[in-house]
Amino acid sequence: LDLGSAKTQGLVGEQPDGYLGVVKSTPDAVALAADINAKRREAYDAIAKKNGATIDQVAALAGQKAIDKAAPGTYVKANGQWVKK
């Protein structure tokens, strides 16, 4: 299961906190989200250290961008609810 197809199948979606959220909790979706979110956290940590920011500041920024760039028809979380872009 790769990220692209997971998103088109509506299994996962982007969240304001910058991390991938599970829309339909299946073992594959959770495993994929866990893996992607770990890698994202590492990237946010590197950027944060490089810019003196905190991880959650970088993550929030990334979240915003990810939602803006989310493909139509995929899920994004808006004030706590999953909505289709």
Added chain:
Amino acid sequence: MSQPADHTPATPPPRPPRRWRRLAVLVLTLLLLLALALLAAAWGGRWWLQQQGLQLSGLGWQQGPGIARWQWRQQGCLTAEGSGLRISDWQPLRIELQQLQLFSCPQAAKTRQIPSPPAADLPAFQLHIARLQAAALPPLALAIRQQAGHWQLQARQQQNQLQLDYQRAAGQWHATALLHAASLYPGMLGELQLRGSGRWLPGTLSAKLEADGRQLGYQGQPQRAAARLQLGLDNRQWQLASSLAQPLALPAGWQLQAGHVLQAGGDLDSVHSLQVRLLAHGPQGSVDLQLQPDHQSLQQGSGLLQLAGSTLQGRIPLRWAKRQLTLAPASLRLPQGAVLRWPQALQLPLAVAGSGRLPFRLHYQQLQLNSDDSTLRWGDGSWQWQGALTLAGKHAGYRLDGRWQGQLGPQGARGKPLDLHVQAPQLDIRASLPVDGIRPQQPQLQADIRGHYQDCPLQGKLSARQQGTRWQGDIQASSRLPFYSQGGELQLTANWQGQPGNWQLLPGSRLAIGQGMLGGVLLKPLSLTAGSVLNSDGSVGHGANGSLQLEAAGAVASRWVLPALNGRIQLAGNAANASLQLPAWRSQLQLSARRQGSGAAGSLAIDTPLSAAMSRGLDVTLQQGQLASRLQWRWDKQWQLNGNADISGLALDWGGILASGGKGRLSLAASPAGVQLHSDGPLQLALLDVGTPLQDIRLALRSDLHDWQLSDVQARVLGGSVSAGQLQWPSSAFQPVTVHAIDLAAITALQKNEQPATVQLTGRVGGLLPLQLLPRGVAVQNGLLRNEGELTLRVPPGASVRAMAQSNQAVQLALDMLSELDVNDFQATLNMAASGVLDAQVTLKGVNPKQNRQPVVLNYSHSENILELLRSLRISDDISRSVLQRQSGGGTRNPVTESKP
């Protein structure tokens, strides 16, 4: 050819007569038969023979005439059949017969007359029968000699033998016999000596018979007994008396009591009087049977069967009539407190073969086994029960209901599977147990189980076999944990053994739970394997004893991962404790639990190093540290947790912010209603580097994870110190923070990486900063700082300073004036918005010592985004920060006042 005897044979007695009397009759028929055979053979009158019911075949001559096979029928019923008949001598006549078989033909019951003796003047002859078979008798060899009315008969069967001597003229006979008890009943020992004599003349028959049993006993039993039987016959009347001198050993450790066992009397047609008194003792107790026939005939009578003993108790009145035995309604106490009852009288035919309805109730503790449809059939040495059984009641906390229908015999059971319904609080299981093919000697049971425990569906197979008084077998069961949204298949494979009250699961028994989704969390497979024997008395709610090995592969959620976990669980009835490890995090958990009321309670101890691996789900990354937590938990419809946690050597980073040297103890009280957290003694942090280091931070806190009350807050920063008695976060109020002895040089040093400091200040300032601690930021309003003691101000000549000076004269003069200033009055009012933009209005009053103490007033306003300043500082001096890290044991800490951009 001698003339055949000219009288017709006495019609053979209709009933199978006394053994020795029948032999005599037999001889007569044989002689007649022989004569007819010869006659037929001579004249070929085979047809005539057929009329007499005789078929002959294989006539021949070997040293005398012989018939290979012959049969004799009476009214179509085969009475006798023989083979190998030969006449081997004529003077005196000697007939040899290889094999003779006698059959008993059904006869109309008529009152019997005394049989008449053989004719007096028969010619001398000898008759030898190698193998005589008669109903209910083992095959025996027979030799008869008759000469001038003097009959001599000899019968032999293995070592048993009988001699009879009869003088036809005087009618006197006497006989002796030796009978081995073993041929009466396999396993019996000893022998019976018979002596008899009497008279047998036409119209009179008398006998006096005595039998002495010697060394009677049973294989494997030491006792030996002597017995005596006396029989008197006078024409039609007879009496019988038998008695045992010593107890007679019987199978299965039982023995028959000495004394008068049987007295009886009657005539040829019926028994007039009968007293039976059998008293037997055995391991289970004693059985006392007394029978009294009603006055005249044996046909009916009454009796009493009494069972007595530690585990056997009962009185069963019985009656028999018209060949039917009736057991009156009675109850029988059996071993282990079971009671067998039959509410209605039981009717059984008194016959070697027959069947009877036996409805009964069996009570055992709180269980009751009922059988209304219950028939027992017996015959030719075997028996078979057929009917339906229903079981109901309680045992060891379980409610049992069972049903079975089928047949039961010595070879085992056949019929529908046994259905058993087992219920207990939250447990409902139906077991179906096929009975066909279960061998009674060592029963092998296999049951299919279906049902549920709480709301887990349950189905599987249970096998069981008996090993002496214990049972053993294995269980395969599968279920699904309902609270898993997906997966969560449960497999139990276990070997068990035991007996009621003490059941054991053998080591290696295993419970495996497959991977599945629990809420949003992917729970990887886990298993519990019995490390030792698990003992339980099997009753509900009593728990088990023994040790289990837990292997869990961990759990995965979208933001965090729990690594593999394993360890040992020790079960002790209603209590258990476990010591578990998470190798990946080198964490140790000690968990204890005990049943308490309708819930449970226990302790939880966590000892773990803090590491980056644990921080995946956190916004901070734990670098180092040690957590030791001691908690008590309770669960009774809802959970409750309280205890404390000791953290030491904590180092973490929050992105660019580093903290290290964290130490402190937190007390925690948590329940679904909320969490109460308070520090126990000061929480300390050696270093928090937010761009500029805050050091030796100490505070006490109280929180419900939403509102945080900080108290006795103090820290060293910028060469001075910051402290606050009480701080509430989040709060819109402006809470005073006192600042003391802040080194102005340190403040100006903050600029070093932006551009060379335009102004150099030395000396200490302090004051009050009203802080607004917002959910997502910090603000300062009307902060006031004053000089503490003398300050000095320098504007050092530098490239940028020279550049400004040349730009215009006034600037030149000012810079000259400010080149050096001794300041005695410094006042700064500070305002910072949540965005981090600081607006500082500073008024310095001082004199320039180089310009003959020219008094100067500097109004300096400074506007800068402090948060971005600090963030830029966090970037620029990475190198120095890493140096700093090594000095103070490294790491970063949790920030207090960082705001979001």
Added chain:
Amino acid sequence: CTPRVALEVPKEPITINLNVKIDHEIRLKVEKDVDSLTTDSGLF
């Protein structure tokens, strides 16, 4: 930055007004890094 200076009469205290405003353009750097992360890191 652009400092501004004013002049007063000697012996009377000379009053100098100095206004400093410092800007940091730290924010853009972070956004650039995050942008490149969300486009070509394969994690979005």
